[in-house]
Amino acid sequence: MIEKIEKLLKMDDYDLEAVFTPAVVNMLLFGIVFTCTLLSLVEDTIWWQSVLAIASSLAVSVALTRFIMNAFRGISRIVFENTLYHKDRLYFPTTSMLLLGDNSTGISKMMKDRVRADLKALYNIKLLTKGQEAADEMEARRTAKDAVHFIRKAVADNGDAMTRRKLKRYGMFRNFLGGAICCLPLSFLCWGFGYNHTGAINSTVLAVLIIYLIVCVIDFFITKSAAIDYAETLITTFDKINHNEA
Numbered sequence: 462m463i464e465k466i467e468k469l470l471k472m473d474d475y476d477l478e479a480v481f482t483p484a485v486v487n488m489l490l491f492g493i494v495f496t497c498t499l500l501s502l503v504e505d506t507i508w509w510q511s512v513l514a515i516a517s518s519l520a521v522s523v524a525l526t527r528f529i530m531n532a533f534r535g536i537s538r539i540v541f542e543n544t545l546y547h548k549d550r551l552y553f554p555t556t557s558m559l560l561l562g563d564n565s566t567g568i569s570k571m572m573k574d575r576v577r578a579d580l581k582a583l584y585n586i587k588l589l590t591k592g593q594e595a596a597d598e599m600e601a602r603r604t605a606k607d608a609v610h611f612i613r614k615a616v617a618d619n620g621d622a623m624t625r626r627k628l629k630r631y632g633m634f635r636n637f638l639g640g641a642i643c644c645l646p647l648s649f650l651c652w653g654f655g656y657n658h659t660g661a662i663n664s665t666v667l668a669v670l671i672i673y674l675i676v677c678v679i680d681f682f683i684t685k686s687a688a689i690d691y692a693e694t695l696i697t698t699f700d701k702i703n704h705n706e707a
């Protein structure tokens with residue numbers, strides 16, 4: 462079944478693991494809450510049965526899934542990455558690791574110097590010196606961000622499996638947060654509406670909401686860690702490729 466959906470959605474391995482999977486998990490958790498609250502209030506009517514029958518058609522399901530996947534991915538980039546890494550993601554770990562003034566990661570100064578030399582030799586990109594970084598940090602970060610594009614392309618063209626795995630891991634956790642931004646508030650609204658209508662607390666829904674909230678908090682911290690892990694792997698792999706160590 463998964464292979465059929467993958468083919469219809471024209472997904473590669475990244476889309477399947479990092480975009481499709483977190484979208485399905487979010488929709489599943491929201492679907493449990495929605496089914497246990499709102500649908501239970503209209504069980505004597507037939508309108509929702511007609512809606513579900515239409516939505517169950519394969520064409521509609523595929524189109525809706527594709528839309529939801531990309532919506533969640535877009536939201537995660539706008540909300541999560543811009544919040545943590547500022548506008549244009551100038552503080553993303555891959556960018557910060559190229560700066561000489563940044564000592565927050567495991568990338569050594571020696572490796573930074575080698576990577577900088579490779580960027581100058583291969584792409585004519587000259588990153589700012591430590592003194593220039595201190596004088597104009599934003600310009601240093603913009604230059605480093607441009608350099609990261611070439612680093613990613615070089616590593617991708619080399620087909621490094623480890624970097625690909627780290628990228629998918631980061632994308633999966635990040636995109637889950639994008640879906641949760643939409644689905645978690647809607648889940649609480651459904652629960653609140655159901656409680657207001659019936660006056661009874663649905664223990665199943667409450668348990669799902671608590672689990673959902675806990676997963677979101679844990680996922681937030683895992684995503685930050687996964688971003689650093691991916692960035693370190695990307696830069697070290699680029700260094701190894703250019704020095705015949707891969």
